[in-house]
Amino acid sequence: xxxxxxxxxxxxxxxxxxxxxxxxxxxxxxxxxxxxxxxxxxxxxxxxxxxxxxxxxxxxxxxxxxxxxxxxxxxxxxxxxxxxxxxxxxxxxxxxxxxxxxxxxxxxxxxxxxxxxxxxxxxxxxxxxxxxxxxxxxxxxxxxxxxxxxxxxxxxxxxxxxxxxxxxxxxxxxxxxxxxxxxxxxxxxxxxxxxxxxxxxxxxxxxxxxxxxxxxxxxxxxxxxxxxxxxxxxxxxxxxxxxxxxxxxxxxxxxxxxxxxxxxxxxxxxxxxxxxxxxxxxxxxxxx
Numbered sequence: 001x002x003x004x005x006x007x008x009x010x011x012x013x014x015x016x017x018x019x020x021x022x023x024x025x026x027x028x029x030x031x032x033x034x035x036x037x038x039x040x041x042x043x044x045x046x047x048x049x050x051x052x053x054x055x056x057x058x059x060x061x062x063x064x065x066x067x068x069x070x071x072x073x074x075x076x077x078x079x080x081x082x083x084x085x086x087x088x089x090x091x092x093x094x095x096x097x098x099x100x101x102x103x104x105x106x107x108x109x110x111x112x113x114x115x116x117x118x119x120x121x122x123x124x125x126x127x128x129x130x131x132x133x134x135x136x137x138x139x140x141x142x143x144x145x146x147x148x149x150x151x152x153x154x155x156x157x158x159x160x161x162x163x164x165x166x167x168x169x170x171x172x173x174x175x176x177x178x179x180x181x182x183x184x185x186x187x188x189x190x191x192x193x194x195x196x197x198x199x200x201x202x203x204x205x206x207x208x209x210x211x212x213x214x215x216x217x218x219x220x221x222x223x224x225x226x227x228x229x230x231x232x233x234x235x236x237x238x239x240x241x242x243x244x245x246x247x248x249x250x251x252x253x254x255x256x257x258x259x260x261x262x263x264x265x266x267x268x269x270x271x272x273x274x275x276x277x278x279x280x281x282x283x284x285x286x287x288x
Contacts, residue, residue, distance in 0.1 A: 001052050005230040011097060012042040012230070016259065017286050018093035018106060024279045026109040029118060030086040032257040032270050036194040036227070037087050037161060040252055043233045044159055044190075045094050049078040051127075052098065058126070059099050063115065066126040078156050079145045081130040083138025084163035084192060085119035088128075092116050095127050136169025138162065139189060143175050146187035146247075161190045165197025168206045173218070179247040180219040187247040188240060189220075192227065194256035198270045211251055220249045227252025259285055 002008060015038050023029035045051060054077055058066045069075070082091055089109060096103045101115075108114035115124045119133030130141040142160035149156055162172060179187055193211065195202055202208055215222045221243045225232040233252070240248045257265040265282055266272045 019090040022106040033087040034090040036254040070126040079129045079158045081142040081160040085132030135166040136171040139175040146184040194254040224251040227254035
């Protein structure tokens with residue numbers, strides 16, 4: 001684990017490369033949504049969650065043993081729910097970079113019977129805590145994990161990444177209303193606020209601003225940061241540890257399809273077909 005922003009930024013760059021390569025070779029995948037949350041998941045996996053403490057227990061094991069170990073309810077590990085499940089290619093890339101899976105397995109994205117489906121499946125892939133894809137549901141599952149741990153008197157944390165387009169779903173706000181009632185200060189929701197969804201911009205389809213005020217009205221501890229600024233993300237996660245008695249939300253302002261500073265891949269398209277020329281240009285940008 002590391003708290004060094006530069007080290008996490010370097011890891012994020014490698015995750016972007018792997019994500020782009022994986023989706024291009026698969027021939028399909030939600031590239032825009034995968035690229036917008038890279039710094040978020042890099043910070044979570046390599047700095048905030050305690051998963052690396054258990055890496056040696058699952059590294060190079062077969063799927064059955066990995067599933068049995070990581071799904072053990074007595075294992076004192078943090079939980080992670082990617083409610084915006086279509087962004088999972090970058091999470092697969094991150095777990096490969098960390099060593100939970102082999103990088104070679106990334107070539108099986110979206111292949112029939114692969115562990116790496118286009119939306120995560122908990123019973124196939126050990127390193128995720130919810131099957132998601134039906135938007136709006138993951139936050140409720142994360143709430144359930146957090147409430148169970150509170151009831152059991154355990155101190156692990158639960159992290160959930162949701163989308164901004166997903167925030168049009170009513171179930172998001174039902175869960176948002178419930179968590180403060182139970183004082184779930186072990187629950188951290190991160191909103192990947194990339195301003196776009198599959199059919200256009202949030203503002204055109206269903207404007208959710210002022211998003212921070214909405215969460216504050218539901219009695220959450222709210223922070224809003226640049227979701228591509230690792231230093232800002234680290235600071236936000238540190239502040240969370242000092243606030244007790246209420247759940248936490250980090251609204252991370254991001255760019256859909258972000259490749260790096262002032263560079264957006266394919267205009268932030270949701271699920272575009274990537275040409276060889278476009279792919280080569282992106283790889284050259286990331287390799288520079």
